[in-house]
Amino acid sequence: MNKNFVKTTCINGELQVGDLVLSTPEDEYSCLVGRVTDIKLLGDPDRDTENETDDVYVDFKEMEYSSERVAEIEEMFSDLYDEPKTMDGVPLDMTIMAPMCLIRVTDIGEERINAFLSKGLIAAEYCYNTLRKHPITDSPDNTGDTKIRVPYGSVWDDSYYVDTFAYLNTKTGEVTDIETVDIPNDLNTCTLEYVIIGDCELKVNVNDDDDTRWVDLSNGGGD
Numbered sequence: 001m002n003k004n005f006v007k008t009t010c011i012n013g014e015l016q017v018g019d020l021v022l023s024t025p026e027d028e029y030s031c032l033v034g035r036v037t038d039i040k041l042l043g044d045p046d047r048d049t050e051n052e053t054d055d056v057y058v059d060f061k062e063m064e065y066s067s068e069r070v071a072e073i074e075e076m077f078s079d080l081y082d083e084p085k086t087m088d089g090v091p092l093d094m095t096i097m098a099p100m101c102l103i104r105v106t107d108i109g110e111e112r113i114n115a116f117l118s119k120g121l122i123a124a125e126y127c128y129n130t131l132r133k134h135p136i137t138d139s140p141d142n143t144g145d146t147k148i149r150v151p152y153g154s155v156w157d158d159s160y161y162v163d164t165f166a167y168l169n170t171k172t173g174e175v176t177d178i179e180t181v182d183i184p185n186d187l188n189t190c191t192l193e194y195v196i197i198g199d200c201e202l203k204v205n206v207n208d209d210d211d212t213r214w215v216d217l218s219n220g221g222g223d
Helices: 067-081 112-116 120-133
Strands: 007-010 012-017 020-023 035-040 055-059 095-097 102-104 136-138 148-158 161-168 190-197 200-203 205-207 212-214
Touching: 007 136, 012 035, 012 102, 020 055, 035 112, 067 095, 067 120, 067 190, 102 120, 112 120, 120 148, 161 190
Parallel strands: none
Antiparallel strands: 007 012, 020 035, 020 102, 035 055, 055 095, 136 148, 148 161, 148 190, 190 200, 205 212
16 A cells, blocks of 8 residues: 555544644643654554554654754653653654644644744644644543543633643533643642633533532533
């Protein structure tokens, strides 16, 4: 099979060899820009992994990152491997990625790509905005209900904002599987929780008795 005709589906559409992609912020190798060099579909006998998705091979070393971005990436790798790492110390030229960890950025323009290469926060913001338009549909607990993976935000002490992801049950409105991150120890109270679907910010209601969370889908997000 000619690999140039093999296609898979990433977060924002169809993906093929030669496309430029951006990895999502929650991936271990987050907010990196690379080029797709190969795609091996789930049934391909020559696949190099046992992942339950297509394998997308990405060269993240083709791009020239700014010195500031290189420092950010090296810090990310050092934290990931729990030892000092440099860009050259991590095999980024043939990274195997799941399609739903990638955003196609082939046609967005050189100026914006250069911005991603310059600062990780710019790349992360683009990822979050793309995920708002293209929420990932899944059913992780096999209940049959459709759940979409959506940006989830929380506000602490009315001033500190945290952005991660969660699953929203589109039938019941329940919010589950919230990804957690470390926050400063001096923060005391979570004053607001919300999820984002498209251009809508929906307030998350919290049941203090059992710590369950939900949004009211009937009127756009509750109170």
